[in-house]
Amino acid sequence: MSHFPLGLRWRLCALMLAIMGSEWDFFISHASEDKRQVAGPLAHYLRSVGFSVWYDDFSLRVGDSVLREIDRGLGASHFGVVVLSDSFFAKEWTYRELAGLVTTATADQRRVLPVWHNVDAAAIASYSPMLADVKGVHTSRGLHVVAEELVRASFPDRVADLPLSNRSKERPDDLNTAQETLRSVLDAGGRREEILIVLSAYQILLTLFGRYTAAVIPTAGFADCLPSDFVLFEQHGITGPIQITFVVLGPTGPGGADFLAATDRAFGEEVTFNKYPKNNYLPGRRVGEFPRVQSVAQGIADRLKSNNIHARDPRVWNFSVLLVHGRRGVQDSAPTCRTRLNFETASYDRLIDPTDPPFWG
Numbered sequence: 001m002s003h004f005p006l007g008l009r010w011r012l013c014a015l016m017l018a019i020m021g022s023e024w025d026f027f028i029s030h031a032s033e034d035k036r037q038v039a040g041p042l043a044h045y046l047r048s049v050g051f052s053v054w055y056d057d058f059s060l061r062v063g064d065s066v067l068r069e070i071d072r073g074l075g076a077s078h079f080g081v082v083v084l085s086d087s088f089f090a091k092e093w094t095y096r097e098l099a100g101l102v103t104t105a106t107a108d109q110r111r112v113l114p115v116w117h118n119v120d121a122a123a124i125a126s127y128s129p130m131l132a133d134v135k136g137v138h139t140s141r142g143l144h145v146v147a148e149e150l151v152r153a154s155f156p157d158r159v160a161d162l163p164l165s166n167r168s169k170e171r172p173d174d175l176n177t178a179q180e181t182l183r184s185v186l187d188a189g190g191r192r193e194e195i196l197i198v199l200s201a202y203q204i205l206l207t208l209f210g211r212y213t214a215a216v217i218p219t220a221g222f223a224d225c226l227p228s229d230f231v232l233f234e235q236h237g238i239t240g241p242i243q244i245t246f247v248v249l250g251p252t253g254p255g256g257a258d259f260l261a262a263t264d265r266a267f268g269e270e271v272t273f274n275k276y277p278k279n280n281y282l283p284g285r286r287v288g289e290f291p292r293v294q295s296v297a298q299g300i301a302d303r304l305k306s307n308n309i310h311a312r313d314p315r316v317w318n319f320s321v322l323l324v325h326g327r328r329g330v331q332d333s334a335p336t337c338r339t340r341l342n343f344e345t346a347s348y349d350r351l352i353d354p355t356d357p358p359f360w361g
Contacts, residue, residue, distance in 0.1 A: 142200030250325030288315030
């Protein structure tokens with residue numbers, strides 16, 4: 001098909017799609033500069049929650065014709081996810097992929113689903129007024145939010161089936177990819193927001209902070225009432241206590257200690273609660289002592305399956321707060337101010353250094 005003109009080739013792909021049916025749910029178009037931080041993690045997340053994804057690292061093999069396989073991917077995918085960024089706008093190759101997705105769209109279905117990465121509406125309008133008219137989703141809140149919005153726009157009947165956490169679907173060998181990705185972001189001086197993007201897709205990284213972590217739950221869109229980015233859910237067998245840890249991502253440089261007092265206040269009022277779980281040997285406060293925490297914990301209890309005897313009564317769960325900030329050697333010491341909560345701290349290096357023990361220190 002490569003000898004046909006570009007526009008005709010896209011239309012032939014569309015015809016093949018109608019005749020043979022789609023092989024992939026999503027085709028991801030991106031600039032190479034956005035591969036490691038956005039496109040790769042997004043493809044990983046979508047695949048881990050049950051969608052088929054055409055992504056070059058997943059779909060191309062040694063010896064494949066790149067152009068032919070991209071043609072096939074474009075034509076045999078239900079929807080095209082386009083990662084729009086300054087790097088994308090500077091590429092001719094990405095424009096060809098975008099043209100293909102637009103050409104194969106039908107009048108009653110938009111096949112192009114824009115993802116905005118470090119760009120705004122004005123930048124997109126200057127590149128393509130047509131794209132500016134299509135609502136996009138920002139990467140700034142995490143790729144789990146991006147994925148949910150993409151699914152809502154493309155397969156709305158499958159939104160209810162999206163898991164609260166993709167952790168149970170990740171494979172052990174995903175850890176190496178995740179650590180390499182995060183290391184590259186940190187070494188490039190990545191901001192907190194860029195780290196959040198990686199961690200929201202590769203939740204396996206956050207299991208390094210707990211010995212019994214059963215689920216890693218991103219809080220954006222789920223627990224916006226609390227100043228945390230993730231919740232780690234840990235259960236100690238069937239009769240032991242349940243612990244949840246609120247993970248707060250601080251700056252990669254100095255300044256993390258300033259977060260503690262503000263975070264403490266944001267957990268809201270404290271009330272009297274005198275019920276204790278059996279085998280109460282964990283540190284921290286109990287969920288029932290803080291109404292805001294209880295509302296979040298109840299949402300977790302309602303959506304996560306657990307055979308622990310305390311699972312249905314989140315008031316007796318223990319909870320702590322983990323502040324992740326700074327690099328090793330560039331981390332603030334804890335402030336002397338008193339707080340009501342049980343705080344732990346860790347550097348971002350704990351997530352990428354395999355020689356560190358998989359628990360706090």
